[in-house]
Amino acid sequence: MNKKSGTSKDTADKLVRGIKRKTRKHYSAEEKIRVVLAGLRGEESIAALCRREGIAESLYYSWSKEFLEAGKARLAGDTARQATAPEVKELRSESAALKEVVADLTLENRLLKKSMIGNGGDDE
Known part of the structure; x- marks a missing residue:
């Protein structure tokens, strides 16, 4: 009996993960930039900004790092683009x-x- 309940739990977990993946919000570059600039302005804490935007703080910090690295590369003269x-x-x-x-x-x-x-x- 335990095997059946464990198997159905695994199946349910996979189903939930699949639904979460498919319904995950995808942010455009403009949205990411808006959020990062709001964080850089410092008008509110990063935690409050992330709560308001519905994102994890780790996601904000990864966007911020990408944003700053892209700016650094651009200023260094690396103008190659895809x-x-x-x-x-x-x-x-x-x-x-x-x-x-x-x-x-x-x-x-x-x-x-x-x-x-x-x-x-x-x-x-």
Whole structure:
């Protein structure tokens, strides 16, 4: 009997964890920045801010650390950024088009060389 109740408890725990994962709030970059800046202003304690926003203090501190590190990297001159999906798609299509042009020009170049060699041999 204990095995059955333990198994159903495990199943229930997994179900609850799955529901929590799927209903977890995802914060946009703007929301994270707003919260971090509110904390940096110091108008209220971090604990009070986190309670008001419904986040854990550890989450606030991780956002704060990321925010400050990104600012530090930007000020240090590291301006590299990740490409967005549309930019990647556009660059791939441009690359494919350029490869086609190179292939066409290479083929045309070879044909011209063959015709020059063929004509040169006939003239002599």
